[in-house]
Amino acid sequence: MDELLAALRAAGEATRLRVLALLGRGELTVGELVHILDQSQPRVSRHLKLMGEAGLLDRFQEGTQVFYRLSENGLGAALNDALLALLEGDGAALEHDLKVLEKIRAERFEKAQAYFRAHAAEWDQIRSLYVAEAEVEQALLEMQGGAKVERFLDMGTGTGRMLEVFAHLASQGLGIDVSRDMLSVARGNLALKSLDHCQVRQGDMYELLLGDESQELVLFHQVLHFADDPQRALKEAVRVLAPGGTLLVADFAPHREEFLRDEQAHRRLGFADDEVSHWCEHAGLKTTEIRHLDGGRLRVTIWRCDKPADVKE
Ligand SMILES: C[S@@+](CC[C@H](N)C(=O)[O-])C[C@H]1O[C@@H](n2cnc3c(N)ncnc32)[C@H](O)[C@@H]1O
Structure with a gap:
């Protein structure tokens, strides 16, 4: 009862409901929330602290940036779900905030696209700057285990390198990407x-x-380190994954190379082991293996998560 009252109190204020609605669209930095809410940083931080203490939000720091996201466990998560459902109908009040959020995301998306547009041709060299790429590819294949599959989906395929790596295991391979420039390089590589x-x-x-x-x-x-909402991308992957199917995620382990945000449009500075496995498990998968590869300045982590096979009645 006390916990519920504290959470209700923490949510029961106009700015804090706006924060909930915004974070319902994915994690945001304090700076972004300050910009959207158009209030001073100390004021916004006070709201966030209160909501965090009441179990409504999770906070994490990455380099110079502090991110907030909706809590996914316990009473806070249940209350957030209920409030978000109620806020859904309140379009007009939130319209301004959501527009500014969309604008921020569109700008970031355009920045990332400009980066990929400018570097599509030399991406295959850039991608191997930090880690021994052959080692990562070998580890991915080992972790997949060599089982033949009917359909393989490569999310954010870029120049299509992963389609090449897994081609011998799949009857059909499909790479999807938002960048036309990357895709035109990928088409050339696959034809070659x-x-x-x-x-x-x-x-x-x-x-x-x-x-x-x-x-x-x-x-x-x-x-995933480019994604505004990595959890939503994983959820969508789990939707299309067949029962008994496998999801592999390879990304950087947490790091401090802040320049990657400015120069290469990275959104996140890597992911902790339990961050990705928690998202996958929340979406119904089981983490079966996590591997770390040391690659000089940046470490790579690979997660293998499996979808339970259909249980026959
Ligand atoms: C760093 S590249 C990695 C490409 C490839 N997976 C590789 O390892 O070489 C990230 C790719 O994700 C793509 N991407 C970013 N956001 C995306 C989205 N929302 N949907 C599909 N692709 C996206 C980018 O266009 C880019 O080609």
């Missing part, structure tokens, strides 16, 4: 290697035009 059973398509990893449970293997290789 005569990988006719692999295709690429322009698409958004948050909203795949693919049926539920249609893919046996889904991979995110160095994609």
